[in-house]
Amino acid sequence: MKRRTLLIGTAVVGGGLVxxxxxxxxxxxxxxAALVTRPGESLIGGWVKIAADDTVTVYVPHIDMGQGTHTxxxxxxxxxxxxxxxxxxxxxxxxxxxxxxGFLAKGWIMQGWRVPSFLDGAVDATFTEAARFLNLQLTGxxxxxxxxxxxxMRIMGAAARQVLLQAAASRWEVTPRELxxxxxxxxxVRTGRSLRYGELAASAAALDLSSHxxxxxxxxxxxxxxxxxxxxxxxxxTGAQTYGIDVRLPxxxxxxxxxxxxxxxxxVEVDPAPALAIKDVEHxxxxxxxxxxxxxxYWQARRGLAALxxxxxxxxxxxxxxxxxxxxxxxxxxxxxxxxxxxxxxxxQALKDVAREKVVAAAYRVxxxxxxxxxxxxxxxxxxxxxxxxWAGDQAPLAAKREIMRLSGLSADDVTFMPMPLGGSxxxxxxxxxxxxxxxxxxxxLARKVAPLxxxxxxSREEDFAQGTYRPQVATRLQAALGADGKPIAWSQAYIxxxxxxxxxxxxxxxxxxxxxxxxxxxxxxxxxxxRSVNHxxxxxxIESFIDELAHAAGRDPFVYRRDLLxxxxxxxxxxxxxxAKANWGSALPAGIGRGIALIESYGSVVAQVIEAALGADGxxxxxxxxxxxxCGDVCHPDTxxxxxxxxxxxxxxxxxxERITIERGVVVQRNFTDYRLLTLARTPPRIEVHFVRSDxxxxxxxxxxxxxxxxxxxxxxxxxxxxxxxxxxxxx
Amino acid sequence: MITLKxxxxxxxxxxxxxxxxxxxLRETLGLTGVKYGCGVAACGACTVHVDGAAVRAxxxxxxxxxxxxIVTIEGLPxxxxxxxxxxxxxxxxxxxxxxxxxxxxxxxxxxTTAALLKHTSKPTDAEIDAAITNLCRCGTYPRVRRAIRxxxxxx
Numbered sequence: 001m002k003r004r005t006l007l008i009g010t011a012v013v014g015g016g017l018v019x020x021x022x023x024x025x026x027x028x029x030x031x032x033a034a035l036v037t038r039p040g041e042s043l044i045g046g047w048v049k050i051a052a053d054d055t056v057t058v059y060v061p062h063i064d065m066g067q068g069t070h071t072x073x074x075x076x077x078x079x080x081x082x083x084x085x086x087x088x089x090x091x092x093x094x095x096x097x098x099x100x101x102g103f104l105a106k107g108w109i110m111q112g113w114r115v116p117s118f119l120d121g122a123v124d125a126t127f128t129e130a131a132r133f134l135n136l137q138l139t140g141x142x143x144x145x146x147x148x149x150x151x152x153m154r155i156m157g158a159a160a161r162q163v164l165l166q167a168a169a170s171r172w173e174v175t176p177r178e179l180x181x182x183x184x185x186x187x188x189v190r191t192g193r194s195l196r197y198g199e200l201a202a203s204a205a206a207l208d209l210s211s212h213x214x215x216x217x218x219x220x221x222x223x224x225x226x227x228x229x230x231x232x233x234x235x236x237x238t239g240a241q242t243y244g245i246d247v248r249l250p251x252x253x254x255x256x257x258x259x260x261x262x263x264x265x266x267x268v269e270v271d272p273a274p275a276l277a278i279k280d281v282e283h284x285x286x287x288x289x290x291x292x293x294x295x296x297x298y299w300q301a302r303r304g305l306a307a308l309x310x311x312x313x314x315x316x317x318x319x320x321x322x323x324x325x326x327x328x329x330x331x332x333x334x335x336x337x338x339x340x341x342x343x344x345x346x347x348x349q350a351l352k353d354v355a356r357e358k359v360v361a362a363a364y365r366v367x368x369x370x371x372x373x374x375x376x377x378x379x380x381x382x383x384x385x386x387x388x389x390x391w392a393g394d395q396a397p398l399a400a401k402r403e404i405m406r407l408s409g410l411s412a413d414d415v416t417f418m419p420m421p422l423g424g425s426x427x428x429x430x431x432x433x434x435x436x437x438x439x440x441x442x443x444x445x446l447a448r449k450v451a452p453l454x455x456x457x458x459x460s461r462e463e464d465f466a467q468g469t470y471r472p473q474v475a476t477r478l479q480a481a482l483g484a485d486g487k488p489i490a491w492s493q494a495y496i497x498x499x500x501x502x503x504x505x506x507x508x509x510x511x512x513x514x515x516x517x518x519x520x521x522x523x524x525x526x527x528x529x530x531x532r533s534v535n536h537x538x539x540x541x542x543i544e545s546f547i548d549e550l551a552h553a554a555g556r557d558p559f560v561y562r563r564d565l566l567x568x569x570x571x572x573x574x575x576x577x578x579x580x581a582k583a584n585w586g587s588a589l590p591a592g593i594g595r596g597i598a599l600i601e602s603y604g605s606v607v608a609q610v611i612e613a614a615l616g617a618d619g620x621x622x623x624x625x626x627x628x629x630x631x632c633g634d635v636c637h638p639d640t641x642x643x644x645x646x647x648x649x650x651x652x653x654x655x656x657x658x659e660r661i662t663i664e665r666g667v668v669v670q671r672n673f674t675d676y677r678l679l680t681l682a683r684t685p686p687r688i689e690v691h692f693v694r695s696d697x698x699x700x701x702x703x704x705x706x707x708x709x710x711x712x713x714x715x716x717x718x719x720x721x722x723x724x725x726x727x728x729x730x731x732x733x
Numbered sequence: 734m735i736t737l738k739x740x741x742x743x744x745x746x747x748x749x750x751x752x753x754x755x756x757x758l759r760e761t762l763g764l765t766g767v768k769y770g771c772g773v774a775a776c777g778a779c780t781v782h783v784d785g786a787a788v789r790a791x792x793x794x795x796x797x798x799x800x801x802x803i804v805t806i807e808g809l810p811x812x813x814x815x816x817x818x819x820x821x822x823x824x825x826x827x828x829x830x831x832x833x834x835x836x837x838x839x840x841x842x843x844x845t846t847a848a849l850l851k852h853t854s855k856p857t858d859a860e861i862d863a864a865i866t867n868l869c870r871c872g873t874y875p876r877v878r879r880a881i882r883x884x885x886x887x888x
Contacts, residue, residue: 239766
């Protein structure tokens with residue numbers, strides 16, 4: 001079998017893990033081509049297709065959930081390929097082995113990380129080829145542009161350009177050096193002959209691709225760094241964009257479902273009669289931990305479900321409340337030092353060595369949060385002729401396919417997963433933590449019931465709130481020792497552990513000689529998951545609030561205090577200084593308004609924010625202005641990049657000011673937007689300003705890093721405005 | 734049978750009169766640009782025009798819309814007398830400002846904005862605040878406001 005190694009050979013990284021990515025064997029290439037090409041089209045390297053009419057189709061292995069990465073990734077490829085942007089289209093890469101995102105794998109390893117732990121349970125520890133192929137098509141960890149784009153799309157585009165040049169050169173029997181390329185047309189300068197990419201694609205596809213094609217220098221970019229209109233926008237203003245919930249199939253049935261309100265509970269009994277008495281209701285389906293009603297319309301299914309009085313078990317968790325969970329966490333922090341996640345120096349001794357008045361201590365708490373994506377969880381499934389097809393939005397389509405195979409017991413050949421654009425997700429709908437399998441299992445069971453008809457299962461908004469995978473409620477305690485100059489010499493912290501994720505979130509950027517971070521385990525029955533920026537949401541809040549407390553304890557300006565703890569010339573220091581300068585830090589503000597600052601690095605990007613806010617008469621925060629400075633290396637699409645940070649700021653403010661999931665009698669209390677109040681347009685600050693700091697640092701992610709600084713910058717602003725220190729989220733009266 | 738006039742066409746639908754208009758539009762008539770978000774008129778994703786007013790279709794029984802002129806996002810350009818394939822001015826502003834992220838709430842945002850601008854062509858910020866109560870989880874509010882301001886300036 002001929003092996004075409006694409007872009008990278010085998011490499012061995014610390015621990016002896018072999019991650020060489022064998023992208024293309026001829027059989028895999030043929031499979032990919034069979035999936036997406038029609039006569040007259042040539043697939044080059046699996047990620048770009050060039051048609052005879054010069055149309056360039058880029059297969060994007062990331063899912064669109066509003067981040068604009070389809071456009072950005074296509075730009076990165078088109079930049080290196082040197083094509084006319086008007087000829088470029090994007091399509092979702094099919095969730096098949098041939099389209100596994102090997103670039104993502106390479107990116108994780110290149111950056112010295114282990115296999116991302118939010119893939120725990122989705123990726124075999126041995127990182128076998130099968131696991132690799134099945135799972136690396138993931139949208140999460142802010143990876144698209146910085147990894148798939150930087151180490152995938154650009155190299156792919158450059159390699160494709162190279163083989164097109166080779167194809168032209170051999171047709172004319174000249175050397176590639178004699179040729180120029182502009183907008184997808186290759187010209188032989190001396191003779192004036194020219195050929196379009198579309199005319200060369202078929203012969204170029206037969207050539208081997210270079211692993212290391214030369215890439216453009218920044219000054220030669222024509223596309224990267226411009227804000228071309230996003231390719232996904234037109235369909236999103238006409239109602240034409242089809243999300244999972246919009247799948248329409250002949251004779252499709254609709255299903256409403258109710259799972260055990262206490263997570264982990266099972267269905268004990270249900271009398272189907274009241275639902276079956278309702279017109280158009282066809283089935284009541286008892287499931288292990290839920291009951292579903294299938295009808296000819298969704299509203300009828302909802303009515304049927306509402307008529308039922310199912311009994312569920314509660315696993316003895318029916319007395320759990322948010323307050324009791326907090327008491328459990330405080331006991332856990334009292335009773336355990338926790339597992340040491342990082343220790344530098346001897347903070348315990350340093351704390352003993354300073355005078356008591358030089359020790360600062362504080363405790364912080366954050367609540368459960370819900371993703372509250374606007375599209376409720378849904379899935380459409382159909383069993384027909386022994387094969388299962390499932391339509392749904394999912395951040396990790398390959399992992400989703402594997403999960404569907406596991407749940408159905410069918411082989412890869414008998415399972416088709418149709419990944420749909422997501423009406424928001426923010427970590428909710430992805431392979432991690434069984435978050436997806438939970439409702440895929442329901443849809444598959446319902447499809448078996450009505451086979452060969454298709455069935456669309458939609459969680460009501462109330463069900464969506466009740467059965468989330470929440471940002472965990474957690475707590476922490478911190479202690480710091482200040483030196484004679486007021487600067488911290490020791491930082492000692494214990495915190496209730498969050499969700500399994502990359503262990504980067506607890507890091508502090510500041511130069512402190514003695515540090516200790518300890519994670520304390522305290523389990524409960526409430527289902528947890530990854531929420532936009534994952535554990536940075538809580539760690540960012542308490543780290544950047546506590547450093548603010550230290551600055552005030554030392555009698556120093558919070559900006560200057562932070563700056564002086566950061567190395568001169570570091571990305572963090574430049575970003576902090578940029579945010580302060582753009583916000584006119586230190587200038588006078590109207591009475592009652594305070595300024596707060598926060599600095600957090602996450603997913604490879606450094607973000608500092610300055611917020612101007614006041615405390616309203618009823619104790620409600622009023623935010624006037626948010627200024628963000630962002631270093632994500634370089635920026636591919638400035639407008640989309642800005643929008644990601646704007647959106648993260650709005651979501652961060654919403655969470656900081658208004659959001660809280662509480663538990664009573666073991667169940668989630670909030671069931672709709674009427675009691676889980678998202679930020680509205682009216683409460684969105686009139687001024688949100690985003691400034692990018694172009695550095696030569698590695699490209700960082702952008703979907704998440706704009707969010708974590710919001711809560712601490714706001715809490716710090718409220719302290720500056722009112723003298724009140726807020727240590728619990730949300731910042732509600 | 735209930736007679737509905739949707740996007741200029743008349744349909745006779747055989748549905749329970751209590752069924753919310755949203756589900757008739759999405760399931761019976763296949764107009765999936767109208768979105769389900771909350772079912773309790775709290776989020777605005779299902780906003781359509783009923784006799785020119787922005788209405789949350791999830792909470793309006795279909796019988797209450799019988800005979801009225803209903804416009805969904807799919808029929809918005811035609812409702813302004815524009816030929817097929819052209820965008821309504823609000824949609825054009827949304828493209829110019831690149832408002833959507835995931836896009837799920839945007840049908841409702843656009844329909845609410847179109848209804849607002851029809852009777853208040855130059856809304857103040859306070860009027861925008863009062864009219865646009867639609868929820869957007871991606872946080873497109875700053876751009877929604879910018880797009881509406883741009884429309885007001887050219888009105």
